[in-house]
Amino acid sequence: MKKHPFHLVDPSPWPLFTGFSTFVLTVGAAMYMHGYQGGGIVLSLGLLMVIYSLFVWWRDVVREATFEGHHTTPVQLGLRYGMILFILTEILLFAAFFWAFFHSSLAPTVEIGAVWPPKGIEVLNPWEIPFLNTVLLLSSGASVTWAHHAILAGNRQQALNGLILTIVLAVIFTGFQAYEYIEAPFTISDGIYGSTFYMATGLHGFHVIMGTLFLSVCLYRLYNYHFTKQHHFGFEAAAWYWHMVDVVWLFLFVCVYYWGG
Secondary structure, three states: OOOOOOOOOOOOOHHHHHHHHHHHHHHHHHHHHOOOOOHHHHHHHHHHHHHHHHHHHHHHHHHHHHOOOOOOHHHHHHHHHHHHHHHHHHHHHHHHHHHHHHHHHOOOOHHHOOOOOOOOOOOOOOOOHHHHHHHHHHHHHHHHHHHHHHHHOOOHHHHHHHHHHHHHHHHHHHHHHHHHHHHOOOOOOOHHHHHHHHHHHHHHHHHHHHHHHHHHHHHHHHHOOOOOOOOOHHHHHHHHHHHHHHHHHHHHHHHHHHHOO
16 A cells, blocks of 8 residues: 555556657658658558547546546646646747747848738738637637636536537637638748748647547546546646637737738
8 A cells, every 4th residue: 555645657558659659640741741652641540540549548547537546636736737837838839930930020031022921922811710710719718717617616517518618619710720721822832921820820720629639538527527626637737728729829810810911
């Protein structure tokens, strides 16, 4: 019988498998974007492997937290610190792409015509789909906060309603962004503007998809009575992540769509 409140994690194959899966995904994405034969197959395989690794790894963590009782108060505190540090690394990742955007837009060089946006680029109207997506994402931030407060109050039905609404808004946001990409008059290969635009907004879109999966797992757990007033860090982590996604989108809307256009 252990005499400490900490959780010594059992050996797991999922960190190694997840690392290999992300490697396959990256190689497949590079092959697909450069037109190599079989790139789409490798990309799809890597994506499926990543999704599978997320499922089995989260399944084990849920078991540790819910059925095995390993997530004591000190363990939850450590998880909170870990999630905060993870979100900080995500912010720094986005900062790199904002840096690239401002490096080119604040002092456009003669190679791109000494103007921003570069000549020949027809920018998107920020008050159409981008503004609609801003309203959708901010609304989803409010609804996930509603769900959080409902959990703290012990109101399970309100928490379910708020979380379902958040996921629906997230799916609609992703659909509109996909439509925007299809209808956009420029591509990722159209110079520095296309590169910075699609890398920044595409990275954010990827985070929206991951956040939607995160919240969907929380919805499943909430439906199965995994969360209590005192023990619901899995939901808190998803909510923190979602608020980070919200804030990053605000910067994207103001800097890239509105000012940058």
